[in-house]
Amino acid sequence: MTAFSIAAALALSACGGGGGGSDSGGTNTGSSSTPAATSSSAGNLQTSVPTATYTSGTAEASIFTQLNAYRSGMGVGLLKQDTMLDTSASAHALYLVDNFANGNITSVTHNEVSTLADYYEATPLSRARKAGVPATEWVGENAGVGLNLTTVDANATSCVGQYLDTVYHLQGATDIQETVGVGFQVNASQGTYGCVLDFGETTNVTGAPVDNGFYAAGGQQMATSANAVSPYPNETNVALTMHAESPNPAPDLASPGRPVMFRVNAANAGDVLTVTSFTLTANGSAVPARIIVPSAAMTGSTGATADVNNALFVGVVVLLPLAPLAANTTYTATFSGQRDGKPVSRTWNFTTGS
Missing domain, CATH: 2.60.40.1220 (Immunoglobulin-like)
Incomplete structure (x- = not known):
């Protein structure tokens, strides 16, 4: 494929949304649970987080920094790095970019098919659990594919921009989650990247987690007056x-x-x-x-x-x-x-x- 035709194919690449949607049906998994308790009116936003361990100069490090800078500008709290979610996000990013390149898939999906290349696990929740997250943790995901650009920061801006310049992905990337894992993989032969953000929520959650969603009363919340x-x-x-x-x-x-x-x-x-x-x-x-x-x-x-x-x-x-x-x-x-x-x-x- 030429660069032009690849760009055309990827123009509709972003799908789902961390807690904000599904692969194609658009069901609102993020707000489907009924809160069991009243959250504090004062809020509990994370204003500081530990320094991430991504290797300096990588797309993952730049994506993490850019996303947290944006969330800080909005006033919705920072995200901690979760290395287990890094594993699940990286695995799905590889699945997406390689199966796009070989023609096995033609649109971005949160679900993986076991017979396709680089299969890791079927869904965002099952991938996160395979990577080691607790069974009580709620997990949401943003996934996209784009053209591989000339610099790490340009790729990071492209990835984050896919999510911020939308409706449902913007909602999902700036919601109540507390942690994030970043996956970024390049298919050099096709000149494309796969970029996946897996989000975790563990505070004040209850009940069985739904796939690709957040528990409405948990996580980090703004003050009710904000x-x-x-x-x-x-x-x-x-x-x-x-x-x-x-x-x-x-x-x-x-x-x-x-x-x-x-x-x-x-x-x-x-x-x-x-x-x-x-x-x-x-x-x-x-x-x-x-x-x-x-x-x-x-x-x-x-x-x-x-x-x-x-x-x-x-x-x-x-x-x-x-x-x-x-x-x-x-x-x-x-x-x-x-x-x-x-x-x-x-x-x-x-x-x-x-």
Whole structure:
């Protein structure tokens, strides 16, 4: 395949989402459990984590650093390295990139087939358990394939960007997990990479873990009075378009802009974020956009559209521009709504790249 045809094939490569979706059905595994206890209103975010042991100058080290820097900018807590999840993520990254190269698979999947090359284990949860994580740990996964670039940092930015410039993968990469394992593998003959992030959650969890999901009341939680946004305040070099993902949050739009996310703590049964107004403006003009909410948030929301895949968490609202954003432009996002009937609002700016 030429570089152009490979790029076309990989344009729809990202699939699933750490707790935010499934391979194709789009079921919301991340919020399916009913919390057994009320979480603290003060939050328990990780503001510091041990130094990671990835070899300096590797894609894994850069991905870990870039992802934590982004989570810090959002204010959703840092992630600790988990070497067992490194093992499961690396195994699946190898499975993806090699089976893409040999034609055994044509789309990214969280599930592995035992008869295909580099099989490790069938699902994110079973792979993590094979690598040694406890049976009580909840595990979510983001998986993608891309073109191998000229530098380690460029590959890391490409991998992380696949997830941040989406709806469900953004939600999954910036959620309540506490640990991460990074897998990055290159197929030199095809000039492609496989990049997998496996996430772990162990604090305040109960019940049997579902595959590729988080326990809503556990992990690291923001304070109930806090909120988080992406792009985060004053972020620069923001992407212009949404990276294609499966499931597709807007299958009727040919080229939507980079999604804008607003998130609150929704740890307890009955927590819900509704939207009164969510706008994006630039140079005094409103950006045509769609406001996407979980079905549970339709009652009480104004001007919103229910998530077609039922994969958004009840604490998340997304503004999806109907067309790509303009380059080198400062945008102002304004949100107002209610969290469990209490008003919540925020206005912030971000600037797109070239």
